[in-house]
Amino acid sequence: MSGQVYSITQLCQEFDVTPRTIRHYESCGLVQPAREGQRRLFSERDRVRLRLVLRGRSLGFNLAEIAEMIDLYDLDPTQVAQLERTLAYGRDKIRSLERKRSEITEAIEELRAWERRLEAQLRLRKRQQTEGKR
Amino acid sequence: MSGQVYSITQLCQEFDVTPRTIRHYESCGLVQPAREGQRRLFSERDRVRLRLVLRGRSLGFNLAEIAEMIDLYDLDPTQVAQLERTLAYGRDKIRSLERKRSEITEAIEELRAWERRLEAQLRLRKRQQTEGKR
DNA sequence: ATTGACCTTTACGTTAACGTAAGGTACGTT
DNA sequence: AACGTACCTTACGTTAACGTAAAGGTCAAT
Structure with missing residues (x-):
């Protein structure tokens, strides 16, 4: 089982954003959907990340700051050098x-x-x- | 006594912003400095407003929203129709x-x-x- | 009288975060 | 075969919030 996946429009409806917004977040590396042909397949992890991005945005952080903070969340402590x-x-x-x-x-x-x-x-x-x- | 007044650079130093920023806020009606010749004279009220603007900005509100909220603060309840x-x-x-x-x-x-x-x-x-x- | 500090206006430039239009693909349905 | 739906890429456009350059006024000190 590869877990639940979401299409772009599903996430758009859930979080009330446009596809353009999500694609933009992908181009910034904030989500990393898999592909089935051309189509994006968003994982549960992408969905969580999207929620975090939108929360950060509503709090007045820019996407670069959000990226930094999110990367903290899902980092493996055993692998961190510094x-x-x-x-x-x-x-x-x-x-x-x-x-x-x-x-x-x-x-x-x-x-x-x-x-x-x-x-x-x-x-x-x-x-x-x-x-x-x- | 007409109260304390501040030059633009004084406020810039206090709040760590550029003159351009403050002038921009004036052009949006967020502060309303008096004039002495060409020069702006900021009152204590302007200073308070500036602080509110910067706080709002750091919380992710845009200047239009901030303007609306600030206008609530110093409105005279006895004069409000609605x-x-x-x-x-x-x-x-x-x-x-x-x-x-x-x-x-x-x-x-x-x-x-x-x-x-x-x-x-x-x-x-x-x-x-x-x-x-x- | 010229220098420097402080302030001004005008106006074009920049960046982030998308919006939007144009044109194409892939697939199931009528 | 035509259509609708859902998705895609490319690429120029837009808005807010200033940045920045150019040119100039005012006044005190040298």
Whole structure:
């Protein structure tokens, strides 16, 4: 058994992207579909990678950065020569993600404060409306 | 007193961007410096806005989206006509930010698991090295 | 009065990440 | 045999977000 395979349109539908996008990712080495004649056959691994790419993209990383990070994921630790260096690099990525997360958290909290202000203003208006009817 | 003002290079140094970038943001309406002759004078408000823009950019929003979100911040609730609509829009932004945050959290946790695997492998190698010396 | 620092405008150039059009293949169906 | 569907390659086009070069204004210091 060679595992589940997916056509390009299947993945396009699942992740809501165009074929062009996926082909572009292939040309960047982000996915590596097999071929049956001309047609691309995407493996489960390609599907996982695609999901990672799209997540990274939505977080504002460019494709080159995403490629680097993904390559960390499926690397065989027993085969890595510069283990300390690689580990340091990965820890750096973690820190940069944590920084982004705290930025997001700040933004969320500011928007929530803003939300409360508007809600208060809204309640005030409704009260004034009902008072006007008396 | 008209408050603290900043030159373009001051802000460039503080936020590590080029003058071109700030001028570009002005042309998009993201900052609105006053003028003294030709020169731009940035207010504290511009500085805050600039910080928000850069934060948004690092989170993968484009300048148009950032403009919309920033405009929410400094809007006067007592003057807003479509209060419910605006509120709904803001809540939507909050939800999209929360989604991004959970994506980041996922990514962080996956990278941490990866880190632990590499650390284990590293310990294993060191042990084998010392054994080899016996 | 000229140099240097700081700032300006105008306008063409660049890069990433695809969009899109044109034309072709391969295969099952009508 | 013609058609539809799904896929392919090649290659030019587009958009956002600036980069960069050219030419010039203003003011203080030498």
